[in-house]
Amino acid sequence: MKILIVEDEPKTGDYLRQGLREAGFVVDLVANGTDGLHHASEGGHDLVILDVMLPGLDGWQVLQGMRSRGQQTPVLFLTARDQVEDRVKGLELGADDYLVKPFSFAELLARVRTILRRGRSGMEATTLVVADLELDLLRRRVSRGGKRIDLTAKEFGLLELLMRRQGEVLPRTLIASQVWDMNFDSDTNVIEVAMRRLRTKVDDPFEPRLIQTVRGMGYVLEVPEDAR
Amino acid sequence: MLSRLSLTARLTAFYTLVSAAVLVGMGFLVSNATGRHFVELDRDYLLDKIGLVQQIVREAPSHEVLSARLDELVDSHRGLLIGLRRGDEPVYGHEDPLFFARLPGASTGAEPASWRLGTQTLRGLSAQLEAPSRLQPGGMVHPWHLSIAVDTVHHAHFMTDLQQTLALYLLGAILLSGLLGWWAARRGLAPLRVMKERAMGVTAQKLDQRMPVEAVPLELADLAHSLNTMLDRLQSAFVRLQDFSSDLAHELRTPINNLLTQTQVSLAQKREASAYQDILASNAEEFQRLGRMVSDMLFLAKTENGIELPHRESISLHQETQALFEFYEAVAEDKHIRLLVTGEARVMGDRLMIRRAIGNLLSNALRHSPAHAEVHVTIETRGDVTRLCLSNSGPGIPPEALPRLFDRFFRVDKSRSQPQSDGTGLGLSITQAIMAAHGGSVSAHSEDGSTCFCLVFPGGVPSTASPV
Numbered sequence: 001m002k003i004l005i006v007e008d009e010p011k012t013g014d015y016l017r018q019g020l021r022e023a024g025f026v027v028d029l030v031a032n033g034t035d036g037l038h039h040a041s042e043g044g045h046d047l048v049i050l051d052v053m054l055p056g057l058d059g060w061q062v063l064q065g066m067r068s069r070g071q072q073t074p075v076l077f078l079t080a081r082d083q084v085e086d087r088v089k090g091l092e093l094g095a096d097d098y099l100v101k102p103f104s105f106a107e108l109l110a111r112v113r114t115i116l117r118r119g120r121s122g123m124e125a126t127t128l129v130v131a132d133l134e135l136d137l138l139r140r141r142v143s144r145g146g147k148r149i150d151l152t153a154k155e156f157g158l159l160e161l162l163m164r165r166q167g168e169v170l171p172r173t174l175i176a177s178q179v180w181d182m183n184f185d186s187d188t189n190v191i192e193v194a195m196r197r198l199r200t201k202v203d204d205p206f207e208p209r210l211i212q213t214v215r216g217m218g219y220v221l222e223v224p225e226d227a228r
Numbered sequence: 229m230l231s232r233l234s235l236t237a238r239l240t241a242f243y244t245l246v247s248a249a250v251l252v253g254m255g256f257l258v259s260n261a262t263g264r265h266f267v268e269l270d271r272d273y274l275l276d277k278i279g280l281v282q283q284i285v286r287e288a289p290s291h292e293v294l295s296a297r298l299d300e301l302v303d304s305h306r307g308l309l310i311g312l313r314r315g316d317e318p319v320y321g322h323e324d325p326l327f328f329a330r331l332p333g334a335s336t337g338a339e340p341a342s343w344r345l346g347t348q349t350l351r352g353l354s355a356q357l358e359a360p361s362r363l364q365p366g367g368m369v370h371p372w373h374l375s376i377a378v379d380t381v382h383h384a385h386f387m388t389d390l391q392q393t394l395a396l397y398l399l400g401a402i403l404l405s406g407l408l409g410w411w412a413a414r415r416g417l418a419p420l421r422v423m424k425e426r427a428m429g430v431t432a433q434k435l436d437q438r439m440p441v442e443a444v445p446l447e448l449a450d451l452a453h454s455l456n457t458m459l460d461r462l463q464s465a466f467v468r469l470q471d472f473s474s475d476l477a478h479e480l481r482t483p484i485n486n487l488l489t490q491t492q493v494s495l496a497q498k499r500e501a502s503a504y505q506d507i508l509a510s511n512a513e514e515f516q517r518l519g520r521m522v523s524d525m526l527f528l529a530k531t532e533n534g535i536e537l538p539h540r541e542s543i544s545l546h547q548e549t550q551a552l553f554e555f556y557e558a559v560a561e562d563k564h565i566r567l568l569v570t571g572e573a574r575v576m577g578d579r580l581m582i583r584r585a586i587g588n589l590l591s592n593a594l595r596h597s598p599a600h601a602e603v604h605v606t607i608e609t610r611g612d613v614t615r616l617c618l619s620n621s622g623p624g625i626p627p628e629a630l631p632r633l634f635d636r637f638f639r640v641d642k643s644r645s646q647p648q649s650d651g652t653g654l655g656l657s658i659t660q661a662i663m664a665a666h667g668g669s670v671s672a673h674s675e676d677g678s679t680c681f682c683l684v685f686p687g688g689v690p691s692t693a694s695p696v
Contacts, residue, residue, distance in 0.1 A: 102519040104512075154554055180555040184584045185520045190591075194558040215505075216512025 002026040004045040006036030033057030037065045052079045106171035106217040128163040162221035171218040236413045243409025248402045255394045266383045274353045307379030315370035352377025419444035435463040475637040524654040531661040537578045546572040571607035573614045575685040585662040588655035593620040614688025619680040634660040
């Protein structure tokens with residue numbers, strides 16, 4: 001997967017490149033709108049991460065230029081201004097998503113993966129399996145090692161999200177938004193508590209522990225390395 | 229053009245114009261009355277002289293004596309002109325037929341006619357005289373006509389003098405009244421200058437200056453009062469802003485200081501990888517909190533600047549509360565707190581913002597309630613307002629803290645510099661700003677053992693059908 005970053009702030013650009021590389025992507029970084037449009041129009045990228053405030057052409061113009069040349073690469077906007085008009089403008093021009101600075105890297109990574117996953121859904125699985133944990137989407141049942149686990153509706157939703165995106169670190173804001181439809185930063189430890197309760201049901205009676213906390217980032221469901 | 233003129237100039241001009249109109253009118257009246265008076269005088273004079281001529285005619289023994297007497301009369305009265313005719317035959321003086329034709333008769337009571345003859349301005353009358361038979365030749369009785377006129381040059385001189393004097397006086401009086409008007413306008417507007425000087429004294433550092441309400445005229449007292457209330461509002465807003473800035477500096481400085489110290493201490497010597505990981509993770513958490521604080525403040529700044537609501541739709545308060553209950557369910561169960569909601573109403577508003585407003589109250593209540601407590605949300609529409617009240621048992625809020633509860637960064641427990649939760653101290657301010665943006669309000673009251681927050685929405689439709 002190849003990603004183009006158009007970002008004029010050198011530090012931000014470098015960290016984004018490093019972070020995305022370490023997450024397994026091939027990354028190109030350019031620092032102004034003119035180069036950005038040139039690279040983006042050549043194609044060959046799976047995603048463009050575009051800052052709005054750019055020297056040369058601004059983010060809107062780059063996006064317009066791309067779309068007018070028939071270049072349909074998905075675009076994720078980074079903006080420092082959380083204005084409704086900005087959001088609407090970006091989405092109207094054909095952006096796929098936007099993030100308001102300051103954002104957490106985990107959030108960006110999650111959004112990037114969401115965009116890249118679009119359009120290659122294929123057959124929708126009815127059962128999710130990680131190690132000996134099984135989640136039956138049709139009958140809404142969860143079992144581990146053959147033992148049935150009773151979950152509340154929201155716990156089921158939470159586990160489903162973690163399993164669908166196994167191996168990805170999911171930030172709390174994303175979890176709150178996807179599972180509870182709470183699209184604002186909550187200042188309580190709600191996700192932490194919910195995750196702990198889920199673990200007592202899914203992880204505590206079993207080995208190995210599948211739900212991991214990544215401090216300062218979020219949560220991830222995966223089979224730990226030492227158990228593979 | 230006129231509207232750009234200063235008030236003093238305008239008042240002065242107006243005053244001058246009015247007094248000029250009055251004075252000029254007066255001048256015309258005086259000069260007219262004087263003129264008429266002279267006409268009266270001339271008429272009396274002419275009537276008197278007609279009497280004299282009649283007497284001379286009546287007593288004259290012969291034509292010669294008559295002519296001599298009339299010569300005497302004309303000589304002793306300057307400017308007097310006499311024409312005497314018997315029928316169409318001139319007897320004495322002027323022979324010009326026009327002189328006779330144009331003069332009105334004295335017996336008709338008409339005004340003397342006035343006309344110019346060479347350099348003279350004449351005014352004259354005519355009369356029929358009785359003549360003794362000795363003066364009637366041939367025993368024929370002919371009517372005797374007298375035309376008499378007087379030169380009014382001295383009157384004209386007097387009138388010209390009078391008019392000149394009047395004009396000079398008028399000019400002087402108008403100038404003087406203009407000057408007086410200017411002075412009066414300046415005096416009258418003096419309170420405005422006082423207000424101006426006061427206003428110029430108002431700066432960010434000296435917002436306590438006020439307009440003198442008692443010392444200005446009634447018309448300006450209202451204005452002064454309005455300006456004072458404006459200054460009151462500005463001052464309180466400014467003080468809040470100042471407090472906010474210093475609070476903000478403090479709120480940001482503490483975590484930044486912690487981060488800096490921690491980072492520098494960890495850089496001071498080599499450590500194991502896991503130690504670095506711990507430090508970075510802890511820093512990341514702190515940074516997230518800082519980022520959230522900045523976002524919250526931006527949200528507040530935007531909301532308080534009177535934004536248009538991003539979306540406006542009909543929202544079921546019951547459903548929103550239920551959704552929030554589901555979100556906070558785990559936390560509540562952890563503390564064995566029961567969450568209850570009763571009543572239902574629909575209001576117009578932005579779903580995300582209203583969720584956030586209620587969510588802040590709920591998270592606040594969960595944080596401050598003891599274990600096994602109950603958080604009860606009641607929704608009701610009464611009259612034209614809808615209330616959503618959230619009450620919980622707990623230690624209660626001290627009365628002196630209530631008014632400041634919605635101030636940014638305000639914490640009841642000041643000593644707790646680092647909050648146990650990762651809150652930003654802006655939750656209740658955000659709730660208040662959201663309610664203000666919806667045209668509503670938020671209030672809090674607390675008694676010993678229970679606290680209640682109420683969101684008040686304008687309008688709203690009550691609904692008995694509570695959705696599950």
